[in-house]
Amino acid sequence: xxxxxxxxxxxxxxxxxxxxxxxxxxxxxxxxxxxxxxxxxxxxxxxxxxxxxxxxxxxxxxxxxxxxxxxxxxxxxxxxxxxxxxxxxxxxxxxxxxxxxxxxxxxxxxxxxxxxxxxxxxxxxxxxxxxxxxxxxxxxxxxxxxxxxxxxxxxxxxxxxxxxxxxxxxxxxxxxxxxxxxxxxxxxxxxxxxxxxxxxxxxxxxxxxxxxxxxxxxxxxxxxxxxxxxxxxxxxxxxxxxxxxxxxxxxxxxxxxxxxxxxxxxxxxxxxxxxxxxxxxxxxxxxxxxxxxxxxxxxxxxxxxxxxxxxxxxxxxxxxxxxxxxxxxxxxxxxxxxxxxxxxxxxxxxxxxxxxxxxxxxxxxxxxxxxxxxxxxxxxxxxxxxxxxxxxxxxxxxxxxxxxxxxxxxxxxxxxxxxxxxxxxxxxxxxxxxxxxxxxxxxxxxxxxxxxxxxxxxxxxxxxxxxxxxxxxxxxxxxx
Amino acid sequence: xxxxxxxxxxxxxxxxxxxxxxxxxxxxxxxxxxxxxxxxxxxxxxxxxxxxxxxxxxxxxxxxxxxxxxxxxxxxxxxxxxxxxxxxxxxxxxx
Ligand SMILES: [Zn+2]
Numbered sequence: 001x002x003x004x005x006x007x008x009x010x011x012x013x014x015x016x017x018x019x020x021x022x023x024x025x026x027x028x029x030x031x032x033x034x035x036x037x038x039x040x041x042x043x044x045x046x047x048x049x050x051x052x053x054x055x056x057x058x059x060x061x062x063x064x065x066x067x068x069x070x071x072x073x074x075x076x077x078x079x080x081x082x083x084x085x086x087x088x089x090x091x092x093x094x095x096x097x098x099x100x101x102x103x104x105x106x107x108x109x110x111x112x113x114x115x116x117x118x119x120x121x122x123x124x125x126x127x128x129x130x131x132x133x134x135x136x137x138x139x140x141x142x143x144x145x146x147x148x149x150x151x152x153x154x155x156x157x158x159x160x161x162x163x164x165x166x167x168x169x170x171x172x173x174x175x176x177x178x179x180x181x182x183x184x185x186x187x188x189x190x191x192x193x194x195x196x197x198x199x200x201x202x203x204x205x206x207x208x209x210x211x212x213x214x215x216x217x218x219x220x221x222x223x224x225x226x227x228x229x230x231x232x233x234x235x236x237x238x239x240x241x242x243x244x245x246x247x248x249x250x251x252x253x254x255x256x257x258x259x260x261x262x263x264x265x266x267x268x269x270x271x272x273x274x275x276x277x278x279x280x281x282x283x284x285x286x287x288x289x290x291x292x293x294x295x296x297x298x299x300x301x302x303x304x305x306x307x308x309x310x311x312x313x314x315x316x317x318x319x320x321x322x323x324x325x326x327x328x329x330x331x332x333x334x335x336x337x338x339x340x341x342x343x344x345x346x347x348x349x350x351x352x353x354x355x356x357x358x359x360x361x362x363x364x365x366x367x368x369x370x371x372x373x374x375x376x377x378x379x380x381x382x383x384x385x386x387x388x389x390x391x392x393x394x395x396x397x398x399x400x401x402x403x404x405x406x407x408x409x410x411x412x413x414x415x416x417x418x419x420x421x422x423x424x425x426x427x428x429x430x431x432x433x434x435x436x437x438x439x440x441x442x443x444x445x446x447x448x449x450x451x452x453x454x455x456x457x458x459x460x461x462x463x464x465x466x467x468x469x470x471x472x473x474x475x476x477x478x479x480x
Numbered sequence: 481x482x483x484x485x486x487x488x489x490x491x492x493x494x495x496x497x498x499x500x501x502x503x504x505x506x507x508x509x510x511x512x513x514x515x516x517x518x519x520x521x522x523x524x525x526x527x528x529x530x531x532x533x534x535x536x537x538x539x540x541x542x543x544x545x546x547x548x549x550x551x552x553x554x555x556x557x558x559x560x561x562x563x564x565x566x567x568x569x570x571x572x573x574x575x
């Protein structure tokens with residue numbers, strides 16, 4: 001049978017702040033266990049939490065960037081449950097009056113735009129971290145509360161996604177927005193960005209939703225994509241056999257790449273939400289919203305559109321450039337220095353700069369070739385030819401020198417003036433019609449001969465690489 | 481509104497407390513009485529009244545995002561029944 005898959009996603013993003021949500025403890029990642037704790041984040045009796053203004057403003061900024069309706073009145077609620085990573089036995093979260101509701105994110109899949117609706121955006125606190133000792137037979141677990149109380153933004157979509165590609169595009173678009181507006185570093189390896197997915201199948205064409213399976217513990221985008229494939233195959237084989245898919249919560253096991261049912265007792269949640277009496281409510285007026293709006297930079301979707309219009313580069317290329325704000329800034333800085341070649345600059349960045357960044361596992365901010373250096377290379381390129389330009393680019397990365405100084409040092413422009421060489425090459429071809437003809441017939445050595453002849457004329461001053469290019473171009477043009 | 485023994489068991493379970501059979505019966509009766517008493521409030525028309533969750537009229541109380549020193553780890557771990565290598569030690573949690 002053919003099924004349609006219906007998916008929604010909950011995203012947790014740790015917000016970028018110096019201190020925790022309700023106390024002055026540091027949010028720094030990777031410190032010694034329990035060195036960033038105090039009576040407030042440990043939930044000792046009698047303490048009073050006070051809201052971190054920056055965390056709240058980050059949430060408001062995110063909600064606006066996701067086109068949410070902003071609640072005039074918001075407050076915080078206690079979500080009660082027992083788990084050793086939760087020191088207070090409740091999580092301070094939002095349930096009745098979220099900061100943002102009814103937003104959306106526009107994604108592009110296979111060139112088609114689709115709108116994913118956001119159900120709500122709310123602010124809550126992070127839990128601690130459980131460590132399970134490796135020693136077999138150990139009858140204990142260890143808890144580190146350094147993360148407990150770190151501000152956490154939760155973004156909940158409607159079940160609007162219908163394919164793996166849509167989910168992937170949504171995750172990338174969302175991550176990109178959060179990075180652009182600077183509210184989270186989104187480092188998945190540090191747990192700053194995590195997901196929970198809900199996945200159900202229904203017969204194609206049906207309007208009735210199938211039983212929904214919730215999957216927790218998805219710590220990377222890759223895990224989300226894997227679990228979708230896994231659940232589609234698991235659920236469709238159940239349905240094919242005429243069995244029911246149980247409405248349940250499952251945990252993703254990234255090591256074995258399987259989802260496992262959580263014990264029913266663990267999922268029997270009854271959170272008994274009620275307003276947090278230790279925190280006062282927050283009223284958000286229009287002035288605050290307008291003020292926050294001015295701090296939101298141009299977002300990836302509009303930047304991409306503007307690059308296409310302003311620089312006449314393809315939508316695909318604009319997509320790559322705007323996928324990373326720093327890369328987009330790098331490109332714009334280049335274009336600012338040399339307005340006449342945006343297309344060529346974009347090609348250099350997408351092909352050469354990105355390749356080097358990936359190979360060197362660095363980011364464009366720390367890249368040795370500055371926008372000015374790249375622009376200088378592109379400017380000098382006509383004099384040295386594109387294949388030498390590529391060599392010069394590598395040399396720039398290795399030495400940190402500029403293109404003009406490398407070209408000068410290595411005398412790459414000796415007789416590198418293409419028009420001058422063009423004339424000489426034309427003359428050599430005229431004088432050696434036989435060799436030219438042989439080359440046209442596929443005799444490779446004829447080219448070596450012709451280059452040798454040119455070298456004689458130029459007394460060895462011509463650059464063989466440039467010569468080869470000119471010859472190839474002329475001879476292939478001539479043979480047509 | 482009658483509170484059943486089953487509901488008492490559910491609440492006890494959520495609160496991680498163990499009750500004897502006698503206690504369950506007692507609490508079921510007592511809670512039924514208390515809720516019945518409160519039920520009287522439902523006779524009032526509250527359609528035009530906003531829910532009030534807070535006893536004060538304070539709003540928008542924030543602190544700046546500034547670091548304050550945390551407590552010493554040793555001091556904090558000493559408050560717990562068991563610790564090891566800088567961690568709190570708890571009964572094994574099955575993932
Ligand atoms: Zn603290």
